[in-house]
Amino acid sequence: MKGFLAGSLALALLLAPGAPAHAETSAQSRQRIEGVVEQFRMAIVNKDKDSFMKLFLREDITWSAVFDDASLERIKARRKDKNQPGPKKIFSASPREFIEDIAQAQVPLHETFENVRIDTDGDVAQVWFDYSFMAGDYRENWGKEAWHLVRTEEGWKIASVIWSMHLNPEPPPGAAAK
Numbered sequence: 001m002k003g004f005l006a007g008s009l010a011l012a013l014l015l016a017p018g019a020p021a022h023a024e025t026s027a028q029s030r031q032r033i034e035g036v037v038e039q040f041r042m043a044i045v046n047k048d049k050d051s052f053m054k055l056f057l058r059e060d061i062t063w064s065a066v067f068d069d070a071s072l073e074r075i076k077a078r079r080k081d082k083n084q085p086g087p088k089k090i091f092s093a094s095p096r097e098f099i100e101d102i103a104q105a106q107v108p109l110h111e112t113f114e115n116v117r118i119d120t121d122g123d124v125a126q127v128w129f130d131y132s133f134m135a136g137d138y139r140e141n142w143g144k145e146a147w148h149l150v151r152t153e154e155g156w157k158i159a160s161v162i163w164s165m166h167l168n169p170e171p172p173p174g175a176a177a178k
Contacts, residue, residue, distance in 0.1 A: 024151070029120045033127060033149060036156050037113060045110045047103040049096075055158050056095050057150060062160040063098065065091040068143075071167035091165070095158075107135045113145075125149040125156070131163065138172040141165050 024032070036055060043052035053059070067075075067089055075087045102109055116129040127149065132142040143164035149156050 024122050026120065026122065029122045029125065029151070029156075030118050032156050033118050033120065033125050034116075036149065036158065037116065037127065037129075040158075041111060041113065043099065044102055045108070047099075047105075047109075049099045049103055052099040053096060057152070057157040057159045059094060059096055061095065061158065062162065063092060063094050064161075065143075065163045065165045067091065068164065068166045070169070071141075071165065074167065074169060095161070105135070110134050120149075123151050125151075135172065139168055140172075141167050 040055055072087055072089060112132045114130045119126050127147040129145055131145045133140050143166050145163035147158050148160040150159050
């Protein structure tokens with residue numbers, strides 16, 4: 001009986017007219033999600049681990065990339081020990097591992113976002129864009145990146161990040177001198 005009453009109450013609330021007082025308009029959602037994108041970008045530039053980690057729903061979200069075939073072949077060709085297993089097409093890590101690597105980098109790093117597309121109903125969203133990951137003026141890798149976000153009591157949080165990764169076939173400036 002208790003389950004039936006709870007279910008009936010939930011259904012009644014769902015069917016009640018009017019939007020909840022805390023509902024966002026589409027324009028507000030879009031603006032806040034654009035803010036998350038900018039906070040993500042600036043956390044990389046500033047190597048700000050705390051600000052970066054606050055953008056995520058949890059630490060163990062999906063954080064995966066897929067290498068293009070040409071990049072995988074170049075990685076294989078550069079290996080000194082050809083008997084070692086080859087690199088995997090799918091790379092998985094975590095947001096924390098990513099920002100820890102960023103914070104330790106000796107060169108300025110940043111990510112560019114172009115052709116940003118946001119689709120949201122005010123509670124869930126997807127963000128899709130072209131990215132380039134830069135080490136100084138050198139374009140290390142690029143591709144498409146997609147995020148899923150959810151609107152929580154604390155604001156929009158990233159629930160997953162996936163991207164394609166095309167590694168630059170040209171070595172960074174000065175790499176041949178080393």
